[in-house]
Amino acid sequence: MDFPVSLILPHRINLKVMAEEKHHITSYKTYTLILVLLISLTFLSVAITQIELSRWATVAALLLAGVKSTFVLLIFMHLKFDQRIFRIMAGLILLLVIVVIIFTMLDFLFR
Amino acid sequence: MSEKTKKDAYKSYLDETGGRKGIFKWILSTDHKRIGLLYLYSIMGWFFIGVVLGVLMKLELIAPGQTIMGAQAYNATFTVHGVIMIFLIVIPGLPAVFGNFLLPLQIGAPDVAFPKLNLFSWYIYVFGSILVVSSLFAGGGPPDTGWTFYAPYSFKTGTNMLPAVLGAFVLGFSSILTGLNFIVTIHRMRAPGMTWMKMPLFPWTIYGTGWIQLLATPVVGITLLMVIGERIFNIGFFDPAKGGDPILYQHLFWIYSHPAVYIMILPAMGAISEIIPTFAKKTIYGYRAIVISTMAIAFVGYFVWGHHMFTSGMSGTALFTFSLLTFIVAIPSAIKVFNWVSTMYQGSISTEVPFLWAASFIFVFLVGGLTGLVLGALATDVHVHDTAFVVGHFHFIVFGGTGFAFFGALHYWFPKIYGRMYDKSWARTGWVIFLIGFIGLYGPMFYLGMKGMPRRYFDYLPEYHGPNILSSFGALIMVTGFIIIVINLINSARSGKKAEANPWGGTNLEWQVPSPPSLLNFDEIPTIDKAPYKYD
Amino acid sequence: MSYVHRDDTGSKMAMWLFIFTELLLFGGLFITYAVYRYLHPEAFHLAGQELDVTIGTINTVILLISSATIAMSITAIQQKKKKLSLFLIGTTIVLALIFLVNKYFEWGAKFEHGIFPGSEYLDQLGYGDTLFFGLYFFMTGLHAFHIIIGMAVLGFMFYFVKIDRLTHDNFQLLENGGLYWHLVDLIWIFLFPLFYLIA
Numbered sequence: 001m002d003f004p005v006s007l008i009l010p011h012r013i014n015l016k017v018m019a020e021e022k023h024h025i026t027s028y029k030t031y032t033l034i035l036v037l038l039i040s041l042t043f044l045s046v047a048i049t050q051i052e053l054s055r056w057a058t059v060a061a062l063l064l065a066g067v068k069s070t071f072v073l074l075i076f077m078h079l080k081f082d083q084r085i086f087r088i089m090a091g092l093i094l095l096l097v098i099v100v101i102i103f104t105m106l107d108f109l110f111r
Numbered sequence: 112m113s114e115k116t117k118k119d120a121y122k123s124y125l126d127e128t129g130g131r132k133g134i135f136k137w138i139l140s141t142d143h144k145r146i147g148l149l150y151l152y153s154i155m156g157w158f159f160i161g162v163v164l165g166v167l168m169k170l171e172l173i174a175p176g177q178t179i180m181g182a183q184a185y186n187a188t189f190t191v192h193g194v195i196m197i198f199l200i201v202i203p204g205l206p207a208v209f210g211n212f213l214l215p216l217q218i219g220a221p222d223v224a225f226p227k228l229n230l231f232s233w234y235i236y237v238f239g240s241i242l243v244v245s246s247l248f249a250g251g252g253p254p255d256t257g258w259t260f261y262a263p264y265s266f267k268t269g270t271n272m273l274p275a276v277l278g279a280f281v282l283g284f285s286s287i288l289t290g291l292n293f294i295v296t297i298h299r300m301r302a303p304g305m306t307w308m309k310m311p312l313f314p315w316t317i318y319g320t321g322w323i324q325l326l327a328t329p330v331v332g333i334t335l336l337m338v339i340g341e342r343i344f345n346i347g348f349f350d351p352a353k354g355g356d357p358i359l360y361q362h363l364f365w366i367y368s369h370p371a372v373y374i375m376i377l378p379a380m381g382a383i384s385e386i387i388p389t390f391a392k393k394t395i396y397g398y399r400a401i402v403i404s405t406m407a408i409a410f411v412g413y414f415v416w417g418h419h420m421f422t423s424g425m426s427g428t429a430l431f432t433f434s435l436l437t438f439i440v441a442i443p444s445a446i447k448v449f450n451w452v453s454t455m456y457q458g459s460i461s462t463e464v465p466f467l468w469a470a471s472f473i474f475v476f477l478v479g480g481l482t483g484l485v486l487g488a489l490a491t492d493v494h495v496h497d498t499a500f501v502v503g504h505f506h507f508i509v510f511g512g513t514g515f516a517f518f519g520a521l522h523y524w525f526p527k528i529y530g531r532m533y534d535k536s537w538a539r540t541g542w543v544i545f546l547i548g549f550i551g552l553y554g555p556m557f558y559l560g561m562k563g564m565p566r567r568y569f570d571y572l573p574e575y576h577g578p579n580i581l582s583s584f585g586a587l588i589m590v591t592g593f594i595i596i597v598i599n600l601i602n603s604a605r606s607g608k609k610a611e612a613n614p615w616g617g618t619n620l621e622w623q624v625p626s627p628p629s630l631l632n633f634d635e636i637p638t639i640d641k642a643p644y645k646y647d
Numbered sequence: 648m649s650y651v652h653r654d655d656t657g658s659k660m661a662m663w664l665f666i667f668t669e670l671l672l673f674g675g676l677f678i679t680y681a682v683y684r685y686l687h688p689e690a691f692h693l694a695g696q697e698l699d700v701t702i703g704t705i706n707t708v709i710l711l712i713s714s715a716t717i718a719m720s721i722t723a724i725q726q727k728k729k730k731l732s733l734f735l736i737g738t739t740i741v742l743a744l745i746f747l748v749n750k751y752f753e754w755g756a757k758f759e760h761g762i763f764p765g766s767e768y769l770d771q772l773g774y775g776d777t778l779f780f781g782l783y784f785f786m787t788g789l790h791a792f793h794i795i796i797g798m799a800v801l802g803f804m805f806y807f808v809k810i811d812r813l814t815h816d817n818f819q820l821l822e823n824g825g826l827y828w829h830l831v832d833l834i835w836i837f838l839f840p841l842f843y844l845i846a
Contacts, residue, residue, distance in 0.1 A: 025725045026718070035715040042707050042839075046700060049844040061840035068836050076718045077829045078822075083656070085298070086663055093667050096326065096413060097674045103414060103432065104362050104678050108685055110426035224657050291664045299657040329668045333675035337785070345765035346781040347774075348679060354774025359682055363675055 024081040034075045041068050123530060123627040141226035142630060147212030148528070149233050150203060155597070157199045157240055162593070164192035166586060169552070173583040175573050185569030186255035187270065191247055193258025194275050198282050199240045201513045202371055203289075205378035206324070207236070209520050210293055210317045212528060216621040217311050219302025219639065221631040224295040228288055236285040242278030249274050257567060259368070262349035262360035266341035273339070280335045283328045286374070290324030293317050302620075304639035308402070311619045311643040312395065315402050316381030319409035323370045323377075327413070331367030334360065358423050365416035373412040375509055377405060379516030380447055383469050386523050387451050389617045390466035391458025394644040397450040404443030411440040421492045430489055437487035444480060448473060463615065464538040468519030471546055475515060479508025482557060497567075500560020506553045518542075518596065525600065526610030530627040533603035541599060545592030551585025619643050655819040662823040666830045669793070673834055676786050680841060683778040690775015695845040697762070698783070699753065703843035706749050707835060713742035714832040717801070717825045724808060727815045736805045736821075739828065743798050750791050754784070783842055790834055797831050800824050 045064040049057045074080040079087050124144045128136050137145055167188055171178045180188070211229065215222050223229050247253050249271035256265045256272070265272060297318045301310060338360075340346050347353030349360040388395045395401065417425060417433030425433075451473060460466070482504040485491045495501065526532050555578035560566075564575045571579065613622040624632060684691050720735035757780075761768035764784050769777045804824040807813045813821050 023725060025722055028719055028722060031715050031718050031722070035711060038711045039708055042704060042711065045840055045844060046704055049840070058840075058845060061844045062837075065837050065840050069833055072714060072829055072833055072836065076714050076832075077826055082659070086660070089663065089667070093326065093670065097670060097677075099414065100366060100674070101678050101681055103417070103429075104366075105681060105685065106432055107358070107362065107417070107425045107429040108682050110428040111424075224654070225661065287668055291661060291668075294664060295657050295660050298660060299654055325664055325668055326671050329672035330675045333672050337675075337679075340764070340785060346785065347765075347777045348781060348785075353770065353777045354683075354687070355778065356682070356686075359679060363678065366675070366678075 024078075026075065026078070026081070030075065034071050038068050038071060121625055121629055123625070124630045125530075125627055127630045139230075141222075141230045143211045143215055143222050143226065143229060144528075144628065146229050146233055147208050147210075150207040150211060150236065153233075153237060153240065154200055154204060154208065157195055157244065160244060161192055161195040161200060162590060164188050164195070166590060168192065169583040169586040171569055172571070172579050174579075175571055175576055177569070180569065182569045183252070183255060186257075186567070187247075187253040189567055190254045190257050191243075191275070194243055194246075194254075194279065197258055197371070198279050199243060201375045201509055202286060203236060203282075204375070204513060204517055205382065205520065206293070206317060206320055206374065207233075207285075207289055208517075209313075209382065209524065210289070210320075210378060213524065213621060214293060214296060214314055214317055215300070216527075216624065216628060216632055217314050217619055218297065218300060218305060219620050219633065219637050220296065220300040221633065221636070223292050224299055225292050229292055232285045232288040232292070235281060235288070239278045239281030239283075239285060242274050242281060244278075246271060246274035246278065259364060260335070260338060261364075262338065262341065262355075262357045263351065265338055266349070272342060276335050276338055280332055280339075283332045283335075286324045287328045290321035290328075293321040294325065297321075302636050302639050308399070309639055309642050312384035312398070312401055312405070313378070313381035315405050316377040316384075319405045320374050320377045323374050323409055323412070327367045327370035327374075330363060331371075334363040334367070337363075358420070358425065361420050361423055362416070365419045366413075369416035369419065370409075370412050372509065373408055375513045376444075377408060379472070379513045380405070380444075382516045382520040382523070383451060383472055384447075385617075385619070386465045386469040386519055387454050388644040388646070389523075389615050390461045390463055390469070391455045392461070392616065392646055393454055393458035394642075394646055395450065396453035396456075397446075398642070398644070400446055401450055404446045407443040408440060411436060411443075415440050418487050418492075421489060422496045434487055434489050438484065441480065441484060441487070448477065448480075463522075464533075464535060464542060465519045465523035465615075467539065467542050468515050468522060471542075472512065472515040472519060475507050475511030475549070479504055479506075479511050483508060495560050497565060498560035499556040499564045499566055502566050503553050503556030503560060506556070510553075511549065518545075521600065523615070524621070525603070526614050527621055527626050527628070529604045529607070530610055530625075531603055531607035532610045532614060533607055534599050537595060537599040541592050541596035543592070544595060545589055548585050548587070548589025548592050552582050552589050553585070555579070555582045555585075618645055658819045658823060659826075662826050666826060669830055669834075673786070673789070676782065676789070677837070677841075680782050680786070683775075683782065684841075684845075687775030687778060690773060691779050692845055694772075694776045694779035695842065697757075698843050700843050702749055702753055703839055706746050707839045709742050709746050709749075710832045710835050713739045713746075714829050716742070717828045721818065721822055721825055724813065724818050724821060725815055729808065729811075732808055732821075733805060736801055736808065740798050740801050740805070743794050743801075747791060747794060750787065754787075786838060787842070790831070790838060793831050793834070797828050800827055 041064050045061045048060045048064070051057070073090065079090060124142055127142070129140060131139055137149060140146065167179065168185065171180050171185055171188075211223070214220075251269060251271035253270060254260075254265075254268070254272050254275045255270050256268055260272070260276060265276075297310070297314060337346075337348050341349060345353075347355045349355040349357050351357065384395060384401060415433055415437045417429050418437045421430060421434075451469075455470075482500070486495065486501065486504060522533060522538060559575055559578050559582075562575065564571050610626045612625050614626075615622070620637065621628075623637070716735045717739040720732045720739070723729075723732035723735055757763065762780055763769075764781055769780055801824055804813070804821050807820060
């Protein structure tokens with residue numbers, strides 16, 4: 001095990017920090033555009049559920065919620081511009097929650 | 112060995128005061144090593160209480176009819192015994208004690224990512240555990256629902272549920288924050304050159320465990336909150352009288368509590384993976400397979416919870432799915448057992464006490480795991496569910512698994528932690544007596560369960576008497592062994608022979624620093640250029 | 648004494664991990680909702696009509712705007728526009744307050760009609776209504792609790808920016824605070840259709 005000579009701790013860690021890329025800066029315009037999109041989707045979901053689609057209304061509303069969330073996650077929460085590990089983590093956890101809900105419903109759906 | 116530029120500046124972490132005196136040296140320290148020991152001492156303290164409750168149960172069960180307590184007292188005893196053992200001992204146990212002490216050392220870091228958060232996690236642990244133990248003395252009587260707090264009884268019982276439920280809720284935060292801390296530590300603070308696949312296996316298990324602590328605990332958190340809501344506001348989530356479904360409670364409870372057992376066993380497996388190569392003087396067999404198995408157990412472990420509910424009234428589809436996945440999740444565990452044994456094969460075995468614990472771990476874990484398959488198969492489960500068979504199963508796999516690994520880890524890393532060696536003769540004696548007592552205590556339970564003796568009953572039919580006597584005596588023998596072990600370790604920590612940096616000839620980073628380590632672990636952060644467990 | 652270093656990515660990762668715990672926390676309640684909605688479709692449909700879609704929509708829009716403002720506050724601080732950043736953080740907090748005020752009136756109206764957890768009136772209405780409103784109060788209540796925490800967190804961020812503890816090249820804490828706020832928004836994005844749009 002080789003110990004490199006005289007590398008002092010804090011400097012090594014700060015080197016890592018300094019080597020990190022300058023943060024991506026999202027423009028006000030982008031945020032505003034996404035906001036307008038999100039509000040439109042909100043109104044769309046209200047409108048769509050006024051129509052008598054019965055349980056498809058729920059599916060539609062949830063799908064739209066999913067789309068809205070995706071924009072919030074990717075743009076507002078910066079996942080699109082961050083390192084890949086964050087997208088991987090978020091994706092896997094989303095998958096986990098969905099599977100757990102499905103498995104629970106396997107009981108109630110088939111009683 | 113490389114030269115240390117400032118050898119005379121070495122100071123054991125135990126001699127660092129941080130400018131503080133007495134107990135404040137400890138309870139205000141953010142040194143991961145001291146925090147690991149804080150957890151060790153608090154956990155051991157509560158463990159004594161849990162053991163006393165267990166012994167009381169075995170005394171009651173030594174003969175049919177009421178022996179030392181009636182039904183209500185017995186119900187309260189097994190409840191608090193369970194809550195203490197599960198939430199205060201085996202869930203925090205290995206991660207909080209050895210994860211804290213060893214993780215930074217093994218990955219070449221000076222501490223964890225968030226040392227202050229680490230100390231805060233311990234404070235939360237203490238607060239939560241005091242709440243739980245206080246339930247023994249609470250007005251209205253200690254809880255009598257079983258550690259599983261099943262609804263609707265858990266919100267209808269007149270006993271005082273709040274301290275125990277609230278305590279478990281608070282403890283959850285300690286677990287979550289510890290997992291969070293460890294995940295970030297492993298992602299961000301591995302020494303240069305230590306790629307993921309060069310990281311030793313114990314940190315890998317701490318990583319998988321961290322994710323379970325992080326993701327599963329909130330589910331039981333919200334469930335306990337809902338139970339408190341039921342008790343106070345009568346909301347109706349789990350109350351059939353209001354349209355609620357008690358089985359939903361079981362789903363929500365076990366969605367956490369099954370992954371929780373992987374919190375218990377993964378670091379245990381990690382410790383075994385550390386111990387065996389050292390005492391076989393041989394590199395671990397199938398490093399990659401063990402890594403994949405670790406992550407597979409963590410992942411698949413989320414999807415098997417229904418096997419605790421086979422007789423509850425779930426749909427056939429759910430029954431089938433959960434049983435199938437339960438069998439699948441057993442496979443990576445079996446792979447690990449195979450690999451540990453293969454590591455020993457043609458190795459140069461040294462039967463030091465840590466190895467004895469590891470070898471006996473494999474035996475009891477096998478018994479526990481295989482009996483788990485009996486429970487995981489639908490047809491056989493119907494016969495043994497809620498019998499003593501289950502009690503035997505989980506004590507073999509949890510106490511046998513996590514417990515034996517804990518003792519093994521304690522003896523293995525003892526010289527590193529305290530800079531002293533324990534008395535090997537007493538340690539060996541303690542182990543033998545403990546093992547015999549353990550098998551005597553829990554072995555008969557499989558027989559009793561198959562013969563139909565229910566669990567959580569203070570009384571039983573006369574035909575079950577014989578094996579129960581054996582079991583209760585096993586308990587007394589086991590406790591004797593335990594006392595020997597503990598006294599030996601306490602004495603040795605104070606006045607054992609001074610230990611060197613690497614008494615066992617281990618290969619990983621923790622053995623490359625002095626025993627005990629200095630405050631920041633390394634004079635210089637090492638650069639890693641070879642895989643772990645490399646023996647020439 | 649402890650070892651101190653700065654690691655922005657690690658700090659961000661810690662925040663994301665915490666967000667995941669919150670997702671699982673609410674996840675348990677979403678599971679409960681899914682089960683009881685499946686078991687009592689008609690009752691949930693009817694009970695949903697008791698909720699005011701207009702207020703719900705306004706609140707949704709308020710939270711979306713607040714998400715945008717806190718996101719913009721990070722852009723502002725990156726551009727060294729301290730005053731603008733402070734203004735945007737402050738706006739976010741004010742919007743949160745408005746949301747809570749709306750909630751207060753919504754809940755108040757329900758209480759006046761005898762609709763609250765464990766109420767006799769709900770018992771009379773039947774299982775579906777009891778479960779729907781039980782979930783409604785529990786979930787929006789837990790959410791509101793998180794809004795209050797969020798306001799406190801953002802309050803701290805406001806202060807840190809003000810005293811220059813957070814600057815254009817050291818603002819990870821603000822970003823983390825923003826992440827927490829977006830989480831609060833995300834949860835509401837799902838609560839809204841599930842409770843208000845099932846009529």
